[in-house]
Amino acid sequence: MMRQPKIGSAQSSPTLPTPAQGVRWTTPIVETPGIVVLASWIWRLVRFLVTLPFRFPVMVTCLAVSVGAWWWLDWPGLAGLWATVSVVSLIWWRTWPDSYRTCVTLRLLAWWRHVAVYRRHWQPVLVISGLAESYQERRYLPRIRRVSCNAWADYVRVSLVAGTAPADFEHRVAELAHGFAAPSCRVVVNGPRDITLEFPRRDTLAEAIDAFPMTHHVDLDALPVGRREDGSPWLLRLHGTHVLVVGVTGAGKGSVIWSTVRAMLPAISEGTAQVWAIDPKRMELAYGRDLFAHYADTGESAVTLLERAVASMQERAERYAGKQRSHIPTTADPFVVVLLDEVAFLTAYHPDRDVRRRAENAIATLTSQGRSVGFTVLAALQDPRKEVMNLRNLFPDKVALRLDEASQVDMVLGEGARERGAEAHLIDPTLPGVAYVRMEGSPAPIRVRAAYVSDDNITAMTKVYGSDFSSNGGVG
Ligand SMILES: Nc1ncnc2c1ncn2[C@@H]1O[C@H](COP(=O)(O)OP(=O)(O)O)[C@@H](O)[C@H]1O
Ligand SMILES: [Mg+2]
Known part of the structure; x- marks a missing residue:
């Protein structure tokens, strides 16, 4: 009698009968007829x-x-x-160098990037990042439809396979960016199962941006304060909203504040806009105080200024009640920006509890009631945690400059912002003024850089507009 080998022993497979037992084993392979193989190859070649x-x-x-x-x-x-x-x-x-670039250079580049980067690494990157199943199943691999290039980025248009959603790609932007050696990745949804991945080839925001020239036209819904990653202007809406600018010390909060003030200068000079400034550190805004209608730098005076703004807002709201539903800036009823640098100094760090409470109440009233009557709060903050600033959610628009921790990104820009590529905690410290913002109507955050308004620029602004403004009787 034959002894059965033990399962798990080092001997060969115990279950298959050996030729010695007189049973012939044949592998169950059905050979495809040669004519079918040939026809299949001819069909592939013709196609x-x-x-x-x-x-x-x-x-x-x-x-x-x-x-x-x-x-x-x-x-x-x-x-x-x-x-x-x-x-x-x-x-x-x-x-015609521009047309040559568009028609020849960029097309050749797109062809090269398609072949050498995207097609070559597509399957491994998608499999490893969890967006495709396995190396064998090409049928379930999202398909590259087209690659095009402009001066700064590659655009890879992709057809998704059934059962995947654009959000799957949005949640893997960091892996995709690393996989294709790009500084970042953004997902643009074109339609069902049709997306475009934007991969910048270089950092277009690496160079500091000089302060923009002063213009005569002011659009309070679209103030030019910097540039977006794609080279287009970063336009900040101020009228009818409130803006919170968050970033660690040295992140460039000052450049966002000063670029905004600079873009509003003609309206300030006309008297259709006013800035009421609070500067607890006396470092940022003191330099251009002639431009401001009101200015405060101590806890007590700051609270008085805020309460005055609340009273003025409420008086205006009473006048408008039942007559006017939105605000149009005029010299009689100017647009008022309450500008608060280092707001946590008033709401969290001030030693006097009463000052903290009154400041918080006034800011809450202004942010919750000011939008439709032409009062806007523009506040700068270092630490977005709730215990420091629990009024965060009263600001509809937020700017995330360099942050300390990854967890702060969603606190500032809203849930899912970090997964969609807003890596504000990874912003290079040598690039102050770089930030992520979320534009209205688009869930994907956009990388921007504020223009840098130097001390000389502020002096020039004060010389040209400060005196004008003083002669309008505005400085308080
Ligand atoms: N947009 C910018 N572009 C280039 N450099 C900037 C920009 N913003 C700020 N800086 C540089 O960074 C320094 C710190 O900026 P600042 O606005 O004072 O930071 P924060 O107010 O966030 O502490 C500035 O002195 C300036 O040299
Ligand atoms: Mg500052």
């Missing part, structure tokens, strides 16, 4: 050749024309063709 001109039209046309020239005119014909193409390209490049 590849037919779709090639649609996938790479320019390349196929160049190749076809070159082969045609060589066929009919031999080598001199081909050389002549390429010489003509080179001369035409050179003239095009010198005469």
Whole structure:
């Protein structure tokens, strides 16, 4: 009798009968007939050749024309063709450099990035980041439809597979950015199962931005205060909202504040806008105090200023009641910005409990009732935790400059902001003024940098507009 080997022993598989037992084992492989394999290969080749001109039209046309020239005119014909193409390209490049860049350079770059970066690393990056199942199942791999480039970023348009949602990609932006060696990644949803991934090729905000030239036109719904990552202006809405600017010390809160004041200067000078400033540290706003309608730097005077703003707001609200539902800035009823630097000094750190309580009450009243009557609070804060500033949620618009901890990102920008790529805690300390903001109507945060208003700029602003403003009788 044969002894059965023990399960788990080092001997060979115990269950399969061996030839010695007289049973022949055949593997259950059904061979595909050769004609079917051949037909399948021919079908793949035909499909590849037919779709090639649609996938790479320019390349196929160049190749076809070159082969045609060589066929009919031999080598001199081909050389002549390429010489003509080179001369035409050179003239095009010198005469219309922008159109040449768009039509030739960026297309070639897009083709190269498609082949060498995205197609090459697509499957591994998606599998490792958890966006595709496995290396075997290509059917369930989201498909790259197109890669295009502009001067600063690559745009990868992707068809999702059924069962995945754009949010899956939004939650993996950090992995995607690392996977394709980009500084960041943003997801733009085009439609159902159709998204575009934006990968910057370089940091467009690495250079400091000089203060913008002073203009005569002021749009309080879109004040130019800096630049967005894509090169377009960062426009800050101030009228009808309240803005909280959060960042550690040295993050550049001052540049957001001063760029905003600078963009409002003509309205301040006209008398249709006023800034009431509170500067507990006496470091930031004191420099341009001539520009402000009211200014306070001690706890007591700051609270008095805030309560005065509340009284003025309530008086205006009473006048408007039943007659006017929104505010239009005029010299009689100017738009008022209550500007608070280091707001936690008043609401959390001031030694006098009464000052803290009164300041908090006044800020809460202004933020909850001021929007429709032309009172806006623009506050700067270092620490967004609740115990320091529990009025955070009364500010509809927030700016997250460099923060201390990852957990603070969602505190400032709202839930899910960090997962969607707002890595404010990772902002390089050598890049003050860089921030993440959420624009209205778009859940994806946008990276921006505030323009830097230097001390000389502030002196010039005070010289030009401060005296104007004083002559309007505004300085209090
Ligand atoms: N937008 C900016 N661009 C370039 N440098 C800036 C910018 N904002 C601030 N800085 C630099 O960083 C320093 C600290 O900025 P500041 O606004 O005082 O920070 P915070 O008020 O957040 O403590 C400034 O003195 C300036 O040199
Ligand atoms: Mg400051």
